[in-house]
Amino acid sequence: MExxxxxxxxxxxxxxxxxxxxxxxxxAIRDVSFHLKKGETLAIVGESGSGKSVTTRSxxxxxxxxxxxxxxxxxxxxxxxxxxxxKEMQEIRGMDIAMIFQDPMTSLDPTMKIGRQIAxxxxxxxxxxxxxxxxxxxxxxxxxxxTDAEHRINDYPHQFSGGMRQRIVIAIALICYPEVLIADEPxxxxxxxxxxxxxxxxxxxxxxxxxxxxxxxxxxxxxxxxADRIAVxxxxxxxxxxxxxxxxxxxQHPYTWGLLNSMPTLDTQxxxxxxxxGTPPDLxxxxxxxxxxxxxxxxxxxxxEQEPPFFQVSKTHAAATWLLDPRAPKxxxxxxxxxxxxxxxxxxxxxxxxxxxxxxxxxxxTFDDDRE
Amino acid sequence: xxxxxxxxxFYLLLTLFLIATITFFMMKLLPGxxxxxxxxxxxxxxxxxxxxYGLDKPVWQQxxxxxxxxxxxxxxxxxxxxxxxxxxxxxxxxxxxxxLGVQAMxxxxxxxxxxxxxxxxxxxxxxxxxMTIISILMISIPSFVLAILxxxxxxxxxxxxxxxxxxxxxxxxxxxxALAGSPFATTARFIRTEMVDVMSSDYIELAKAKGLTQTGxxxxxxxxxxxxxxxxxxxxxxxxxxxxxxxxxNIFAVPGIGEQFVxxxxxxxxxxxxxxxxxxxxxxxxxxLITDIVYGIVDPRIRLQGGQS
Ligand SMILES: Nc1ncnc2c1ncn2[C@@H]1O[C@H](COP(=O)(O)OP(=O)(O)OP(=O)(O)O)[C@@H](O)[C@H]1O
Ligand SMILES: [Mg+2]
Numbered sequence: 001m002e003x004x005x006x007x008x009x010x011x012x013x014x015x016x017x018x019x020x021x022x023x024x025x026x027x028a029i030r031d032v033s034f035h036l037k038k039g040e041t042l043a044i045v046g047e048s049g050s051g052k053s054v055t056t057r058s059x060x061x062x063x064x065x066x067x068x069x070x071x072x073x074x075x076x077x078x079x080x081x082x083x084x085x086x087k088e089m090q091e092i093r094g095m096d097i098a099m100i101f102q103d104p105m106t107s108l109d110p111t112m113k114i115g116r117q118i119a120x121x122x123x124x125x126x127x128x129x130x131x132x133x134x135x136x137x138x139x140x141x142x143x144x145x146x147t148d149a150e151h152r153i154n155d156y157p158h159q160f161s162g163g164m165r166q167r168i169v170i171a172i173a174l175i176c177y178p179e180v181l182i183a184d185e186p187x188x189x190x191x192x193x194x195x196x197x198x199x200x201x202x203x204x205x206x207x208x209x210x211x212x213x214x215x216x217x218x219x220x221x222x223x224x225x226x227a228d229r230i231a232v233x234x235x236x237x238x239x240x241x242x243x244x245x246x247x248x249x250x251x252q253h254p255y256t257w258g259l260l261n262s263m264p265t266l267d268t269q270x271x272x273x274x275x276x277x278g279t280p281p282d283l284x285x286x287x288x289x290x291x292x293x294x295x296x297x298x299x300x301x302x303x304x305e306q307e308p309p310f311f312q313v314s315k316t317h318a319a320a321t322w323l324l325d326p327r328a329p330k331x332x333x334x335x336x337x338x339x340x341x342x343x344x345x346x347x348x349x350x351x352x353x354x355x356x357x358x359x360x361x362x363x364x365x366t367f368d369d370d371r372e
Numbered sequence: 373x374x375x376x377x378x379x380x381x382f383y384l385l386l387t388l389f390l391i392a393t394i395t396f397f398m399m400k401l402l403p404g405x406x407x408x409x410x411x412x413x414x415x416x417x418x419x420x421x422x423x424x425y426g427l428d429k430p431v432w433q434q435x436x437x438x439x440x441x442x443x444x445x446x447x448x449x450x451x452x453x454x455x456x457x458x459x460x461x462x463x464x465x466x467x468x469x470x471x472l473g474v475q476a477m478x479x480x481x482x483x484x485x486x487x488x489x490x491x492x493x494x495x496x497x498x499x500x501x502x503m504t505i506i507s508i509l510m511i512s513i514p515s516f517v518l519a520i521l522x523x524x525x526x527x528x529x530x531x532x533x534x535x536x537x538x539x540x541x542x543x544x545x546x547x548x549x550a551l552a553g554s555p556f557a558t559t560a561r562f563i564r565t566e567m568v569d570v571m572s573s574d575y576i577e578l579a580k581a582k583g584l585t586q587t588g589x590x591x592x593x594x595x596x597x598x599x600x601x602x603x604x605x606x607x608x609x610x611x612x613x614x615x616x617x618x619x620x621x622n623i624f625a626v627p628g629i630g631e632q633f634v635x636x637x638x639x640x641x642x643x644x645x646x647x648x649x650x651x652x653x654x655x656x657x658x659x660x661l662i663t664d665i666v667y668g669i670v671d672p673r674i675r676l677q678g679g680q681s
Contacts, residue, residue, distance in 0.1 A: 060581060062577070062580055062581060090583045090584070090585055091583065092583070093580065093581055093582065093583035094581060094582035094583035095583055098581065098582075099578075099581040101574055101577065101578060101581075103574055106573060106574040106575065107574045107575055107577075107578050108575055108578070109575045109578075109579070109593050109597065110575070110597070110672070110673060111596050111597055111600065111670075111671065111672060112592075112593070112596075120579075120582055120584070120592075121582045121583060124582065124583050124584060124588070125583060156672040156673070158672070158673050169578070172578070172582065
């Protein structure tokens with residue numbers, strides 16, 4: 001137990017980040033804590049503007065100039081990266097922590113051959129000869145599945161499709177075998193079939209390279225096969241976290257319910273899909289109490305007054321909602337969520353431990369009849 | 373590629389032909405005649421002079437004769453300079469203008485790149501502000517004002533450089549600075565905008581995420597991507613320099629094409645006007661063709677299209 005605690009590769013504690021703008025201070029990250037263990041994949045899920053990118057960019061010290069760290073720490077191997085100099089950060093970037101961006105069409109330098117772009121981190125961090133670096137770049141290009149890599153290594157980005165370019169971006173990110181890979185919506189810009197291929201590739205490479213992944217997305221649908229744990233973010237805070245099964249089958253926060261209900265699954269009836277009504281709060285002046293209250297049909301009086309603390313659901317699962325307070329009234333979640341929870345309850349005891357021999361639980365498989 | 377070049381060459385010749393035609397007829401519309409002492413001459417004398425220069429023929433015939441001569445590189449004889457061939461005049465006047473133009477282009481563009489680049493990297497600081505003000509000043513001050521200021525303060529008052537005339541390298545310094553103002557300011561503003569754009573692009577973000585230093589990011593990624601589009605500016609800058617040289621050469625009494633051009637227009641020296649116009653035009657279309665080709669060579673995205681067509 002103690003041992004696993006110490007294996008935290010990254011530990012973010014009470015991180016607060018503001019952006020200074022003409023309109024005032026945007027409180028983009030408001031007390032965020034999470035950790036990442038060696039070899040695992042943590043998905044950070046949330047709507048646009050919830051602070052996913054800002055959180056992960058701060059791990060690399062890559063936030064905009066107007067960003068201001070208002071508090072907290074980011075421990076990487078136990079050392080606070082927020083205290084490191086720019087030079088020390090440069091040594092970490094691309095070497096220990098690497099990043100993949102959302103849009104592969106614009107992530108590559110249009111005027112540089114892709115081979116050189118892949119070899120660049122090696123040249124910076126490992127100081128090896130050009131020939132050696134190019135040889136390794138070629139190996140990596142093959143590894144990410146570019147056919148005819150020997151020739152294509154001398155091509156320019158515009159000669160590749162979007163999916164191929166994202167493979168190249170992945171090759172750049174992994175060339176130094178980083179301990180942590182941050183993937184900021186790596187498949188959002190790609191069409192569905194290519195998405196699946198890229199996700200599969202990332203999964204395969206994660207095993208080969210033994211890297212931990214922080215996987216950012218606004219789409220819960222893509223994390224199921226990808227992640228071990230999920231953190232749900234809303235308005236600059238994490239509102240619920242747990243294992244993939246816990247989040248998918250025993251969600252506790254109404255915002256997580258909303259996200260799950262807006263995600264198509266195999267047993268979704270047409271018309272059943274519903275986006276969460278309303279818009280996120282203005283982070284220039286975040287509301288008192290629970291930031292989600294205004295959009296939450298389950299909101300209690302206290303939500304408008306006081307911010308909910310985290311209530312532990314299991315050892316690995318917690319949610320910040322007053323609904324979990326013993327004094328709160330019992331509510332019935334939306335039908336689709338209730339169905340998920342029933343499925344969960346039939347398999348787990350009070351403590352959230354699996355009581356039956358494990359059946360593979362994935363969000364796209366149900367035990368219902370297909371009603372057609 | 374060969375097909376592309378042939379096509380370009382055809383359009384180039386067509387352009388020159390049109391310019392020659394338009395200039396010829398526009399020049400015929402200029403008020404006055406080439407004769408400075410017209411009132412003292414009898415009708416017969418005027419007819420005789422006109423006959424010598426072929427000015428008594430119908431305009432369309434003059435035009436054909438003119439075109440025919442031009443194809444052979446013969447622009448006729450200058451009216452004002454003792455009947456010297458225009459091509460000889462151009463040849464003697466060319467070196468001074470060319471030297472000033474090239475010097476001004478190099479100084480202006482290089483300084484512009486440096487200043488624009490620094491302004492972009494130090495964006496929204498006092499460095500950026502100062503550099504923006506300087507380049508706006510340089511754009512809005514006409515080159516003749518700059519020339520006169522330079523001449524007065526650096527030439528006359530400080531005596532640091534020759535006030536006017538043509539001789540050793542020192543004579544070229546003030547006119548070069550006066551001419552370089554416009555390309556400098558244009559380049560600086562262009563590069564700043566371009567670089568700010570590039571610096572906020574995703575591939576620069578990725579370059580930072582690779583662990584490159586600020587210098588590495590600028591040198592390996594930002595600079596090349598901002599410099600490539602600068603090539604498209606060379607054509608317009610050349611035009612700027614040509615027009616700038618008209619006044620600057622006059623102010624500094626540089627025996628160049630620009631000074632000659634102004635003289636020819638005020639004296640209705642048709643063959644010289646035509647000759648200089650055509651020379652400017654040829655120069656410009658060649659510059660444009662070369663910049664297009666160079667652009668194709670340095671930008672991989674365009675290079676590919678060229679290869680396919
Ligand atoms: N440089 C900046 N200046 C001011 N505000 C900023 C800046 N960068 C981010 N923000 C604000 O911080 C908040 C979080 O932004 P962030 O980019 O992390 O969202 P996200 O969860 O990644 O959203 P998306 O899914 O759209 O990528 C947003 O409200 C955004 O407007
Ligand atoms: Mg984002």
